[in-house]
Amino acid sequence: MATGKRSKPTYINAIMGVALVLFLMGVLGWLVINGRALTRAFKEDLEVNVDFHDNVSDENVAKMRAILENQPFVRKTRIISKDEAAAMQSQVEGSNIVEFLGYNPLFTSISLKLREGYVNADSLKRIRQFIMQSNVVRDVTWPNMVVDQMHSNFRKIGIILGGITVILLIVVIFLIDNTVRLAMFSNRFIIKTMQMVGATQSFITRPFDLRALVNGLTSGVIAVLGLWLVMSFAKAQLPVLDLLNDAGLLTLLISGMILLGVIITMVSTHRSVVKYLKMHVDDLY
Numbered sequence: 001m002a003t004g005k006r007s008k009p010t011y012i013n014a015i016m017g018v019a020l021v022l023f024l025m026g027v028l029g030w031l032v033i034n035g036r037a038l039t040r041a042f043k044e045d046l047e048v049n050v051d052f053h054d055n056v057s058d059e060n061v062a063k064m065r066a067i068l069e070n071q072p073f074v075r076k077t078r079i080i081s082k083d084e085a086a087a088m089q090s091q092v093e094g095s096n097i098v099e100f101l102g103y104n105p106l107f108t109s110i111s112l113k114l115r116e117g118y119v120n121a122d123s124l125k126r127i128r129q130f131i132m133q134s135n136v137v138r139d140v141t142w143p144n145m146v147v148d149q150m151h152s153n154f155r156k157i158g159i160i161l162g163g164i165t166v167i168l169l170i171v172v173i174f175l176i177d178n179t180v181r182l183a184m185f186s187n188r189f190i191i192k193t194m195q196m197v198g199a200t201q202s203f204i205t206r207p208f209d210l211r212a213l214v215n216g217l218t219s220g221v222i223a224v225l226g227l228w229l230v231m232s233f234a235k236a237q238l239p240v241l242d243l244l245n246d247a248g249l250l251t252l253l254i255s256g257m258i259l260l261g262v263i264i265t266m267v268s269t270h271r272s273v274v275k276y277l278k279m280h281v282d283d284l285y
Helices: 004-043 057-069 082-093 097-101 122-130 144-185 188-196 201-237 247-278
Strands: 047-052 074-080 109-114 137-141
Touching: 004 109, 004 144, 004 201, 047 057, 047 097, 047 122, 057 074, 057 109, 074 097, 122 137, 122 144, 144 188, 144 247, 188 247, 201 247
Parallel strands: none
Antiparallel strands: 047 109, 047 137, 074 109
16 A cells, blocks of 8 residues: 555656656647648748739739639739829838939739748749730749748748758657656556456556556646646737637647657557566565
8 A cells, every 4th residue: 555655656656757847848849830831821821923014904903813812822812003002012111212313114904912832933934934924024023042042941941940850750759768667666566466356467468557557647738737727827928929820730749749649658658568477576675
């Protein structure tokens, strides 16, 4: 009985230890998800301008817009008239470009916002070739330098976060395994005693495996609650984070945290029990 009582605090320590490790992994996973959402937001906010020749009618512009809206690469379109373009230009430069020149040098255009997967140099070139087939289109432009820097920077960030995630996952598995094995160390005499009185291996391992299942679930739930508190605090400080929320990936992260905690806890517990069953009594001391 005394041994059983001493083991309870160890289980609590093991549960909290596993929960802490899962929590750290969850925070990193949430940062990766937000980074992914931020990348998508930046890419989908990029504007591609389709400029028309000066003599193109509003009807032809509208027809071109309808064609573009049916393309898989287009997320959103907006027609910018010559007057609107001049007003926008004047606002940026702080002077009236039409009054200065005596005429409006700008063109009617369609502003395109693309889907994330098409915002890269190769796709943009193919999109330009496709649109330039129309004889009403004068030019198709976008901020080349921004696209190149965006792709390069996001790629570097992705590699760095991916590397950190892999390293942390290995550390998580190692730490959880060690935590569980230390918890099982205090039960080694109980395990051996059950074997010595004739209990089979499956009979001995079953209650420990079930306990590991409960412990893993408990650790996972505690880690998820901790992550939820961090997310709530962060969103209260930066409301924009709520707009980047990806419910699907977040659900996958939470499920992964709980599942990882359960699997590693159960595997480590089972291995430890089998190890002590195979050990000689003298080696337990």
